[in-house]
Amino acid sequence: MGSDLDDLISNFVNRHPLPTSVNPKDALAGNYAPVGELPPTKCTVEGQLPRCLDGAYIRNGPDPQFTPDAAYHPFDGDGMLHAIQISGGQATLCSRFVRTYKFIKEEEAGLPI
Secondary structure: HHHHHHHHHHHHHOOOOOOOOOHHHHHHHHHHHHOOEEEEEOOOOOOOOOOOEEEEEEEEEOOOOOOOOOOOOHHOOOEEEEEEEEEEEEEEEEEEEEHHHHHHHHHHHHHOO
16 A cells, blocks of 8 residues: 555656756756765865965755755755865865754665655
8 A cells, every 4th residue: 555655646746846946856956966975085286275374164054865855945955064174285175964863864764754
């Protein structure tokens, strides 16, 4: 019975396509495409960074761990922190998911919830 219900829902959804603004195939494309975690990675610097430049820039944003099955809004994404640290004329980039309750449950299930 479960698969019959799934088929019914899938057929209904497929007959009524999502607007591009909330369709994951469109909303998560190009510059908005999900990226995976990145361990601290040295960046190749073209030219030189001033040696006096010393600090970190940290940005948070949505980044779904799994491609959503239904309509998507950036507020639905799992949180990801992107950081670039600059010190001694070198730059290091790192990206990590925020381990929220929802993130952990999706990770355990292996699919979006």
